[in-house]
Amino acid sequence: MHDPITHALAEDVGPGDLTARYFVENRPASARVFAKEPAVAAGVETAAEVFRRVNPDIQVQVERPSGTHLTPGDTVLKVAGPLPSLLTAERVALNFLQHLSGIATLTSRFVAAAAGTKTRILDTRKTVPGLRLLEKAAVVSGGGTNHRMGLYDMVMVKDNHLASGTSPAQLQEAILRFKKDHPGIRIELEADRMDQVRDFLKMEGVDVILLDNMSLEELREAVRLSSGKTLLEASGGVTLETVGAIAATGVDFISSGALTHSARSIDFSMELL
Secondary structure (H helix, E strand, O other): OOOHHHHHHHHHHOOOOHHHHHHOOOOEEEEEEEEOOOEEOOOHHHHHHHHHHHOOOOEEEEOOOOOOEEOOOOEEEEEEEEHHHHHHHHHHHHHHHHHHHHHHHHHHHHHHHOOOOOOEEEOOOOOOOOOHHHHHHHHHHOOOEOOOOOOOOOEEEOOOOOOOOOOHHHHHHHHHHHHHHOOOOOEEEEEOOHHHHHHHHOOOOOOEEEEEOOOHHHHHHHHHHHOOOOEEEEEOOOOOOOHHHHHOOOOOEEEOOHHHHOOOOOOEEEEEO
16 A cells, blocks of 8 residues: 655655764754644644654654644644754654645635535645645645545546547446446436436436536526536536535535645744744
C-alpha cells in the first residue's frame, strides 16, 4: 500500500539532511506549528506522524485536531525533541498541513454556501496521485462528503462509456447483471440531456443520476420528474458563486473537482519556543 509520508520524506530528506547534520546544534528543543490565516484544519494528524517518523524521540502534542476552525496564531501542534530532527521534519509536515487544510477550508465554504438545503457537497476523483485518501479525509474535515474512492467501489457510467452506441435495453441488461453480482454497490448514470434523465428514471437498479452541466431550470425539472425515486447529483461548472442556487433546486448532491484540484494552500509556520 502506498504510504505518502514515507514517499514525501524520501524525496525531501533522501540519504540525510546535510544542513541539520553540519550546521545545527544537537540539543533538545521545542516548537509550535501555527496557522497564519483563518482556516479549517486538516492533515494535523498526518503532520504529527511526520515528526514521529523522522525521530521516534520527538514528543508530539495535537492542540487542535483536523476539522477545527482556526484563527491566525492558533497552534495546531506542539513538538519537542532533538533540534536537528525538528528542523528535518518541518517542511514535509507543513506541506501536508497547508495543502490538506486548503482543501478543508475550500470545502467548508462550499458547504456554507449550500446551507439551508438538503444538498450534500461531494468530492471527485480529481486528486493528486498518491494523496487521494488524505485529500478525501480533508474534504470530510471541511464538512463535505466523499464520493467513490476509486473505480472499484462504485459504478459510474459516463458518456464515454456509452459512446459505442449502447442501447437502453443493453444498458438495463448490464445494470441487472451487475446488481446480481454486486448487490451492495451503487450504480450512477451520467445524463447531459433531459431525454436521458427520463430514460434513466424508467430503469431498474439505478441509484443515482448525474446531471452534467445542466441549467437551473433543467435541474428543477429533473427533481420534479424523479420525485425522490432516484438520487440526483449535479456537476459541472460548480463554483462558490453558483453552488447555492444549484443546491436550491433540490438536488441531493453537488460534486466539484475544485475541492481537491483548485484549493489554495493555507499558510502555516513553525517557530522554536
